[in-house]
Amino acid sequence: xxxxxxxxxxxxxxxxxxxxxxxxxxxxxxxxxxxxxxxxxxxxxxxxxxxxxxxxxxxxxxxxxxxxxxxxxxxxxxxxxxxxxxxxxxxxxxxxxxxxxxxxxxxxxxxxxxxxxxxxxxxxxxxxxxxxxxxxxxxxxxxxxxxxxxxxxxxxxxxxxxxxxxxxxxxxxxxxxxxxxxxxxxxxxxxxx
Numbered sequence: 062x063x064x065x066x067x068x069x070x071x072x073x074x075x076x077x078x079x080x081x082x083x084x085x086x087x088x089x090x091x092x093x094x095x096x097x098x099x100x101x102x103x104x105x106x107x108x109x110x111x112x113x114x115x116x117x118x119x120x121x122x123x124x125x126x127x128x129x130x131x132x133x134x135x136x137x138x139x140x141x142x143x144x145x146x147x148x149x150x151x152x153x154x155x156x157x158x159x160x161x162x163x164x165x166x167x168x169x170x171x172x173x174x175x176x177x178x179x180x181x182x183x184x185x186x187x188x189x190x191x192x193x194x195x196x197x198x199x200x201x202x203x204x205x206x207x208x209x210x211x212x213x214x215x216x217x218x219x220x221x222x223x224x225x226x227x228x229x230x231x232x233x234x235x236x237x238x239x240x241x242x243x244x245x246x247x248x249x250x251x252x253x254x
Contacts, residue, residue, distance in 0.1 A: 062242065062243065063247035063249075063250035064101075064105055064244055064250045065250040067101075068113070071097065071099075071111065071114055071216065072114055072117075072118070074097060074214065075178070075214050077089060079214065091202050091208075092201060094202075094214070095240045096215035096216065096239055096240070097214075097216045097240045097242055098184065098218070098240065099216065099218040099219075099244055100219055100220075100221060100241055100243050100244065101218075101244030101245065102224050102244075102246060103220055105246050106244075107182075107218045108124070108182060111124075111180050111216060112124075115177060119174070120176055120178060121168050121172060121176065121177025122178050122180060123164045123165050123168055123179050123213075124180040124181075124182065125161055125164075125179075125182065126182045127181050127182065127187045127195075128186045128187070128227065130161075131190070132188070132191045134160045135161060135191055135194055135204060136156060137156035137157040137159040137160075137204065137205035137207065138157045139155070140155045142154075142155050155206065156205030156207070158204075158205070158207045159204040159205055159207065161179070161181075161204060162204055162207050162209060165209065165210055166210065169210065176214075177212075177213050177214070178214050178216050179213050179216070183218070183220070184218065185220075185229055185230075186219070186227045187229075195235075196235055196238070199235065199239060200238050
């Protein structure tokens, strides 16, 4: 699809994923919402349409380029907590909130926006050490034990391998967790946006 069609697919998905029932609950629970993957060549407008769409919808937008993240910055830093299990004290590892999720909460506090997009660019360039955490995040929307806020839609983007030597092909398990939107170049659609 071209960039205009991709923008419309993002709009429809956002509206469906943030729709609430008469009790105030999401009609499609967050754990059942598949993140979107905009896959297309560089410069086609993947990032630009998301920024436009957030503005048009009055939605928040928190964007990260994943090539710059380590496992620690994405999932948080480990903390040792003293706990008691079965009547015996022990030390257990917990995690601080990741920089990525904290940015969403910061934006919510600063703007009052309760819904929005978390945009993870260059998702297929994450380090090998971060891949397992990303797989978990894509399925459960959790980094280091901390959940993405309800009403925030995960959108990712990447370039096909022919455009970027750092790209890693997604395995079947990762692709299964994403709704893939293939974006093809179209001068007319690009000019219009």
